Structures are given as C-alpha cells and as structure tokens.
Amino acid sequence: MNPITSKLPQVGTTIFTTMSAMAAEVGAINLSQGFPDYDCSPELIELINKAMRDGHNQYAPMAGVLSLREEIAKKVEKLYGGKYDPVTEITITSGGTQAVFTAISAVINPNDEVIVFEPAFDCYAPAIKLMGGVVKSLELNPPDYRIPWDMVKKLVSSKTRLIILNSPHNPTSTILHKEDIDELSAIVKNQDILILSDEVYEHLIYDGETHQSMARYPELQQRSFIVASFGKLFHATGWKVGYCLAPAFLMEEFRKVHQFLVFSVNSPMQYAFAEYLKNDHVYTDLPSFFSAKKRLF
Numbered sequence: 001m002n003p004i005t006s007k008l009p010q011v012g013t014t015i016f017t018t019m020s021a022m023a024a025e026v027g028a029i030n031l032s033q034g035f036p037d038y039d040c041s042p043e044l045i046e047l048i049n050k051a052m053r054d055g056h057n058q059y060a061p062m063a064g065v066l067s068l069r070e071e072i073a074k075k076v077e078k079l080y081g082g083k084y085d086p087v088t089e090i091t092i093t094s095g096g097t098q099a100v101f102t103a104i105s106a107v108i109n110p111n112d113e114v115i116v117f118e119p120a121f122d123c124y125a126p127a128i129k130l131m132g133g134v135v136k137s138l139e140l141n142p143p144d145y146r147i148p149w150d151m152v153k154k155l156v157s158s159k160t161r162l163i164i165l166n167s168p169h170n171p172t173s174t175i176l177h178k179e180d181i182d183e184l185s186a187i188v189k190n191q192d193i194l195i196l197s198d199e200v201y202e203h204l205i206y207d208g209e210t211h212q213s214m215a216r217y218p219e220l221q222q223r224s225f226i227v228a229s230f231g232k233l234f235h236a237t238g239w240k241v242g243y244c245l246a247p248a249f250l251m252e253e254f255r256k257v258h259q260f261l262v263f264s265v266n267s268p269m270q271y272a273f274a275e276y277l278k279n280d281h282v283y284t285d286l287p288s289f290f291s292a293k294k295r296l297f
C-alpha cells in the first residue's frame with residue numbers, strides 16, 4: 001500500500017545530479033553544473049574561521065546578520081542605484097534556491113498563473129506547482145534566446161500573478177537589454193503582476209554590456225523579488241548563502257514563509273561575508289576576473 005499521492009509526479013532526480021555523476025564517472029570536464037573548478041578566496045575562509053573563533057556559532061537573526069544586510073544595501077545602491085532598507089527589505093537565505101522557493105510560496109495561490117521562459121533553471125516550475133500555481137511557459141529560441149514580448153502580451157491574463165526573469169540566463173547566457181525592460185514595464189504597468197528576478201549571475205556580464213537589475217528601475221523594483229547568491233558571486237557554491245531583496249510589503253510575506261522554512265541561515269558565513277564586502281573590489285573586480293576566464297575558454 002502507498003498512501004502517498006505525489007505532489008510532483010513528473011519530478012525525478014535533477015539533470016545536475018545526473019550529469020555531474022556521469023562526469024565524475026568518466027573523468028570528463030564538468031560544464032553541466034554551475035560551480036567553478038577553482039577555490040574561493042583564502043581571505044574569506046580566514047574570515048569564517050575568525051567568526052567561529054569569535055563565538056558566532058549560534059542562531060543568526062531570522063532575517064540575517066544586520067551588518068551583512070547593511071553591506072548588501074550599499075552594494076546594490078552603488079551598482080544599480082536602487083535603495084533597500086536593510087531592516088525591512090533584505091533577507092539572507094540559504095542560497096538563491098531557497099530565495100526562489102520562498103518568494104514563490106509567499107505570493108502564489110492556487111490557480112495563479114506564472115510566466116516562465118524555457119529553458120529555465122529547474123527549481124522554478126516545481127515550486128509553482130507545489131503552491132497550486134499554473135506554469136505558463138514561453139520558449140526562448142536560438143540564435144539569441146531573447147524574450148518574445150509579443151507572445152508575453154498574449155499570455156498575460158487576469159490570473160497572471162508573477163513573471164520569472166533570469167538575467168544573465170542559465171543555461172543560454174542571454175541577458176536582458178534596455179528594450180526588454182521597456183517592454184516589461186509596459187506589460188506590468190497598472191497590472192497586479194509581480195516579478196521574480198533571478199540575478200544570481202549578475203557579474204557574468206561582458207563586452208561593455210550592463211546588468212539590467214530590477215534595482216535600476218524604481219517602478220519595477222516596487223513589484224520585484226530580486227534573488228542573489230554569494231555562492232555564485234564568490235565561488236563558494238557549497239556554502240549555500242544568498243539573499244532576497246524586495247519592497248517591504250513583499251518582504252513581510254516572504255519572511256512569514258522564510259521563518260518556518262529555515263528560520264535563519266548559518267551565522268559564521270554571514271559575519272564573514274559582511275566583513276569581506278567592506279572592500280568593494282571583491283565585487284567590482286569580478287567582471288574582469290570572469291572576462292579573463294571567458295577569453296581563455
């Protein structure tokens with residue numbers, strides 16, 4: 001007897017687990033999963049050791065260590081201009097994945113429609129389905145995988161609650177441009193449509209392009225959850241620390257879920273990231289760091 005009705009009957013093991021296991025088995029270079037083949041900064045590791053020695057080994061505050069939230073607010077304002085109140089509008093999460101799940105759980109009710117661009121990072125659709133939401137997919141096509149805004153307009157209905165964006169995009173690496181922002185702004189204007197903007201690859205931007213963060217555009221910022229990941233930022237994917245930015249009215253709902261999902265995220269890493277971010281070179285140098293690797297590749 002099996003009394004369980006699967007909530008996600010179509011879901012098996014993720015492609016990342018399968019591909020990484022295959023790569024390990026045959027000794028192949030593993031380009032399938034988003035983690036680097038180089039280590040994170042020794043300084044960061046030292047800062048974590050110090051945080052542990054300094055006694056930061058108990059629960060962090062529910063929303064995250066305040067000094068880290070303050071540094072994030074400074075970083076976001078410096079790079080994109082958007083202001084976030086560290087107390088009410090920034091929450092530290094267990095990686096970008098938890099931020100995505102928490103945001104979707106906080107705002108999607110049964111039968112709400114969510115527009116997702118495929119191919120998409122694999123955690124979006126399951127979270128929507130678990131909440132009883134309806135995934136409305138639109139395909140991104142070669143050669144440039146840009147968003148087909150005419151089709152988005154046709155897909156939007158009174159049930160559309162959320163549009164999920166991911167720029168720079170996994171897996172195609174396409175990015176949003178200013179024209180995309182204009183199209184998006186026109187579509188959501190005067191509509192009850194929220195945006196979940198997965199920006200975990202915000203620094204993988206090349207050739208003089210600009211990262212089109214929702215934090216650059218006040219009207220979009222006011223309806224967006226922005227998801228970021230220190231794992232991606234500082235080459236430490238195994239630590240699973242990230243954050244979510246959102247206006248206070250959205251963050252209030254986000255935290256209602258967050259506090260019962262994880263309550264809080266590991267303390268020493270948060271203290272270490274807070275110290276590390278005080279030197280803004282650790283992120284302003286990232287584009288040239290990644291560009292050099294791209295050229296080599």
Ligand SMILES: Cc1ncc(COP(=O)(O)O)c(C=O)c1O
Nearest residue numbers: 034095096097121170229231242
């Ligand atoms: C587009 C995208 N969003 C989110 C994540 C998850 O980030 P994290 O490891 O911080 O949970 C990944 C990881 O590969 C990703 O590619």
